[in-house]
Amino acid sequence: EAGVAQSPRYKIIEKRQSVAFWCNPISGHATLYWYQQILGQGPKLLIQFQNNGVVDDSQLPKDRFSAERLKGVDSTLKIQPAKLEDSAVYLCASSAKDLRDGNGYTFGSGTRLTVV
Amino acid sequence: AQTVTQSQPEMSVQEAETVTLSCTYDTSESDYYLFWYKQPPSRQMILVIRQEAYKQQNATENRFSVNFQKAAKSFSLKISDSQLGDAAMYFCAYRSYVNTGNQFYFGTGTSLTVIP
Numbered sequence: 519e520a521g522v523a524q525s526p527r528y529k530i531i532e533k534r535q536s537v538a539f540w541c542n543p544i545s546g547h548a549t550l551y552w553y554q555q556i557l558g559q560g561p562k563l564l565i566q567f568q569n570n571g572v573v574d575d576s577q578l579p580k581d582r583f584s585a586e587r588l589k590g591v592d593s594t595l596k597i598q599p600a601k602l603e604d605s606a607v608y609l610c611a612s613s614a615k616d617l618r619d620g621n622g623y624t625f626g627s628g629t630r631l632t633v634v
Numbered sequence: 635a636q637t638v639t640q641s642q643p644e645m646s647v648q649e650a651e652t653v654t655l656s657c658t659y660d661t662s663e664s665d666y667y668l669f670w671y672k673q674p675p676s677r678q679m680i681l682v683i684r685q686e687a688y689k690q691q692n693a694t695e696n697r698f699s700v701n702f703q704k705a706a707k708s709f710s711l712k713i714s715d716s717q718l719g720d721a722a723m724y725f726c727a728y729r730s731y732v733n734t735g736n737q738f739y740f741g742t743g744t745s746l747t748v749i750p
Contacts, residue, residue: 558742559740560741561725561738561740562724562740609677610735611679621679625680626678627677
């Protein structure tokens, strides 16, 4: 079974530029999550999708961050314009459904963003 | 909101020895799940072990076991017979049992070094 695919693996941009990250979840997984992991911290949820609908985006900085999952499969996360404090690893995860016990919840390897 | 605290930023252990990583959490809920995740340099979060709060018996997975003290809100991870491949960041995480669409709350992590 293929894992959660993310690209790019690394990205360096200047502040005020825009950037987009892509995630392809495990086939058949209805729920998709984007997490932000700042250096020295644990991952923090940014947004959760169930199929192509948003379940929770309460911690997404909506003035600069946006995300979509138009066909209920792939997802993109965009930052525009980027700030220095957006430097972090952006992790995507998916699960067959919202399994609170964590079973079948799979993370990708993330995109490391550096804003200079 | 739930908080997870890991007070040991770094730990080291001699190969084949035993090490214990500490975690405390704060919640007003009575039912929840607790997890330990491992994050190697590849950045992918890998589930090590999970505990259901309603179970009194401590979870074990081969060389990994937990000491779950619900009243004290403590959840430590014991790694026995440490191996070089155990070297990684370890994150303690909490997830609600009741609320749907709920996120993982992660601690700040403990960096484990295994000394040959």
